[in-house]
Amino acid sequence: MSASSITAVIFDLGGVLIDWNPRYLYRKLIADEAEMTRFLDTITTPDWNEEQDAGRSLAEGTALLAAQHPEHRELIEHFYGRWPEMLGGAIQGTVDILAELRDAGNYTLYALTNWSAETFPVAQQQFGFLSWFEGIVVSGTEKMRKPAPAFYQLLLTRYDLEPGQAVFIDDNERNIRAAEALGLHALLFQTPEQLRQDLLALGVLA
DSSP: OOGGGOOEEEEOOBTTTEEEOTHHHHHHHOSSHHHHHHHHHHTSOHHHHHHHHTTOOHHHHHHHHHHHOGGGHHHHHHHHHTGGGGEEEEOHHHHHHHHHHHHHOSSEEEEEEOOOTTTHHHHHHHOGGGGGSSEEEEHHHHTOOTTOHHHHHHHHHHTTOOGGGEEEEESOHHHHHHHHHTTOEEEEOSOHHHHHHHHHHHTSOO
16 A cells, blocks of 8 residues: 555554553552452453443443442442543553644544443543544444444445545554455554554655
């Protein structure tokens, strides 16, 4: 893909532009690191959280999990009750790249994110750069999520984008593979420095 054929850059948010990690909260609640890790890996699992990202209400998700693990009810309720404490701040190096793309004005900017519709407004209030996007497609609002092909297609259709003319950036290899299968040029995010090099190599950044 040459830079001349690229018209849009699509960003994931969590793990790419926004540092979100349940450990920031649960280190305050569970003193032993190994015990905390077990809780996050086996109780409030990523798969459980993704159901809320896909549109299940926070109340329903919390109630279901608390019924399965009544001995951990209080800790489970804190997951969304104290959710803002999981936000670690902006990933500034990536925000700087986003700002460069915005200021250059050569590409339209979009976000495609797995995020609960109920917690996303918290992020919008905290991170002003979310207003820089031409459009943001939120899984919890649409009730579908990455890596479902229909979720990517929703963004492409809504904003009249051709897959071959868009770069997609995500920190999850599963989501990258799905994007590639649809014809998007996908970049696996690891660090802002690596992303900058990848975009320079494409000619998207100068």
